[in-house]
Amino acid sequence: MEHIRNFCIIAHIDHGKSTLADRLIQTTQTVSDREMQAQLLDDMDLERERGITIKSHAIQMYFPFEGKEYTFNLIDTPGHVDFSYEVSRSIAACEGALLVVDAAQGIEAQTISNLYLAMEHDLEVIPVLNKIDLPGAMIEEVSDQIIDLIGCEKEDIIHASAKEGIGITEILEAIVHRIPSPKGNPDEPLQAMIFDSVFNSYRGIEVFFRVFNGTLKKGDHVKFVNTGKTYGADEIGVLRLQHEPKKEISAGNVGYLISGIKVAKEVKVGDTITHVDNPTQRQVKGFEDVKPMVFAGIYPVETSEFEELRASMEKLQLNDASLVWEPETSAALGFGFRCGFLGMLHMEIVQERLEREFDMTVITTVPSVRFHAIKENGDVVKVSAPSELPESNTLSHVEEPYIRAQIITKSEFIGPVIALCMDKRGEIKNQVYLTSDRVELTFELPLAEIVFDFFDRLKTISRGYASLDYELIGYKKSTMVKLDIMLNGEGVDALSAVVHRDKAYEWGKRLCEKLRELLPRQMFEIAIQAAIGQKIIARETVKAMRKNVLAKCYGGDISRKRKLLEKQKKGKKRMRQVGNVEIPQEAFMAVLKLDQ
Template sequence: MKRIRNFCIIAHIDHGKSTLADRLLQHTGTVSDRDMQEQLLDDMDLERERGITIKSHAIQMNYNYKGEEYTLNLIDTPGHVDFSYEVSRSIAACEGALLIVDSSQGVEAQTISNLYLALEHDLEIIPVLNKIDLPGAMPEEMTDQVVELLGCAPEDVIRASGKAGIGIDEILEAIVERIPAPEGDPEEPLQAMIFDSVFNSFRGIEVIFRVFNGTIKKGDKVKFVNTGKTYDADEIGILKLKQSPQQEISAGNVGYLISGIKNAKEVKVGDTITHVQRPTQRMIKGFEDVKPMVFAGIYPVETSEFEELRASMEKLQLNDASLVWEPETSAALGFGFRCGFLGMLHLEIVQERLEREFDMTVITTVPSVQFHAVMNDGSLIKVNAPSELPEQNYTSHLEEPFIRTQIISKAEFVGPIINLCIDKRGEIKNQVYLTSDRVELTFEMPLAEIVFDFFDKLKTISRGYASLDYELIGFRQSNLVKLDIQLNGDKVDALSAIVHRDKAYEWGKRLCEKLRELIPRQMFEIAVQASIGTKIIARETVKAMRKNVLAKCYGGDITRKRKLLEKQKKGKKRMRQVGNVEIPQEAFMAVLKLD
């Protein structure tokens, strides 16, 4: 055990975590040059295309240092704020962390929030200044930033470049020397924590765990404490580039377990594994349940594919522990699921993965956040979808979630950023100059306002420099109304939204205009209306296509023409009573793209 080191790599998005992990793997000879490729640990096509990490990945390396063989368990983590749940799980399985800072960008919002996550778990932090071979690198200034953030000595900061392979030896030496060996007793009852799971269509669910105490051997009878289920350890092993089966795994190490688990619900991330014969008395403190920030409905395009979609969601949830869902129905779209996501990027990724990995084409409804409706009798109802909102006369007021958001940006963009936040009903709380040209702004604002396009706008205003991190601070009373969209007097529940009263008129008007362009013309006139309660606040009309019934009248009396037009008008009216309007998929997506 003295020669085991468990560590993860944490950083802001795009600071070079995956590239550095590639170099470490090459340097320790874990992968041969033939198997080497960029972003080696990112095994989803989606991750490679976008150049981001979505899932944490664990891999074991062997490193020879001063004549002794060390085992290094590395976990590469995502950097985007939406996937911080993955990071918190990886941190719980480690004793140390490499904190990577881009030497041209410096310390950014996610760097700080991931660092705090690591410090809460008392991890040993090794600061690494990456990308020092770039022409825009400012190693001296960035070292000062890191020293100020961590309170370490300037010589503790390792200068490296993942691309050019500079400083890799120093990093490996620092891992062996600075990160403490895991504590634990191989002789005690087995106590291991599940920190990830993967679905394999041939072998069932593969559970990835870290052993804190005791030893697990092949063929042991094990029990998952939370669910109370027992299994046989058919195969255990360590995670090299490919899985490598072992006879036993003892305290301090990371490994995988395959026991033919078929049902996705039986594996809970954060659960404790122990022996059936000699169970441990101490449960491992798992992770707090994930708090979804954004809710949206996901529906199959064909109603008959509902069960298939359910199976796909279950398999996806195994691989992505932060996805939360429950069944719901909608009058316009039939059966589907109400899903909770950590943010808009997470929503996009889930939708893409459903399409790619499971061949499901889905319709996503307008994302919303969770509101609290306080009733007249003082009771509280949680509202995850606009359709669940009780009628106005039963509620005394509505509350919406507020967040505290930290934005770090260059000083020249401060004005536009403050304008954007105030436009989104934000309130500035603090403004700190970290250096002469880097500012940290702290705002309190409603979560509903940043759900849609806030992040994109922030990046546009700041030419990509600003970085964002947010946390929930609680619910506050707000003047909110439910905005309904009606087509020919029928409400379309999938297009409803809960918005602030001051913005409702503007929102309703723009939405009606957009729908008028997108809904195909019918043989009858379609009224597109936005309403708050019973009050119509905006209306657009999709004109009818019509046949020219006057073509056969040459000249003649006006009454003949009028008679034909009246007859046509009656027919249209009758048609409107029985006709229903098909809403194209683009119309649901249009709501997301309202500028």
């Protein structure tokens, strides 16, 4: 066991984690040159297209050093704030972490938050200064930033360039010397933790786990403690580039288990695996439950596909444990699911994965956050969809979630960043100069304001230099109102939103204008109205298409023309009573793009 090292790579987005993982895999000759490709571990089409890591990926490597062969279990993690739950799960399966910092960009917000995650789990952190070959690399400055952040010595920092392959051997040697080998006893009862799972349509669910104590042999009867279900270990093995079956996996190691599990609900990330006949008394401390930040409804385009969508969501949840969902119904869209996401990027990715991996075409409603509605009698109602907000006559007040946002940016962008946060009803709490031209700004902001386009606008005004990290700090009283959108007097619940009273008029007006452009014209007039309670605050009209009924009357009496027009008017009126308006998918997405 003293020859095993479990470690992960953590960093801010785009600081070179996946490229560093590539070089480590190449240097240890884990894959042949023919199989090698850039960002080898990013195996999803979406990850390759967008150039980001969405899932954590584990791989095992062998490294001969000083006459002994060491086994390295490496987990490459995502860097985007929306996938921080993936990072926390990877960290729980490791004893050490490589903290990668870009020499040209310095320490960013996500570097700090991932580092704190690692420190909470008492991981040994090895700082790596990456991209030292770039012309804009500020090696001395960034080294000082790292020393300030983690309190290490200057010689502890490894200078590397993953692209050029500089410093890779030093990193591998540092992993052997500095990261402790896993503790645990192979002879105790089996105690293993599930840190990930994936659905395989041929073999059922593959479970990835880390053994803390005991030994798992092929053919053993195992029990999942949380669900209480028992299975036979049909195949166990380690995670090389392809799965590599083994006869046994003992304490300290990471592996996979296939036992023909068909039902997605039976596998819970963070669960403990143990033997049926000799169970462990100590459960592994799993992960805290994920706290979704953004809620949206996902509905099948065809209502008949509801069950198919449910099955797809269950399979997707295996692979993305931070997705939270429950069934809900909508008057406009029928049956669907209320889903909780960690952010807007996460929501986009989930929608794309449903379409690509499971061939589901879905409609997504307006994202919102979870409010607390306090009734007159003191009851608290949790509201994650506008339709759940109680009537205003029974309501005392509404509380909305607030976050503490840390924004790190160049000092020249302080003005625009503060203006943006003030516009979003934020309060500035602190301003610290990290170096002469880098500032950390701390704001308290309502979460509802940063859900839509805050991150995009922050990147735009800071030319991509600002980085954002946020945490929930609790709920505060606020004047929130429910804004309804009505088409010909009928409310469309999928378009309604809970907004701040000061912004309701502007929001309603813009949304009505946007819908007027997007709704196709009918044979009758469509009135688009935005209302708060009974009060209409904005209105737009989609004009009717009309046939020229006077075409056959050239010349002739005016009364004959009038008679034909009156007849047409009656028909239009009757049509308006029975006609219903088809709402295209773009109209539901219009709300997301109001500011563009």
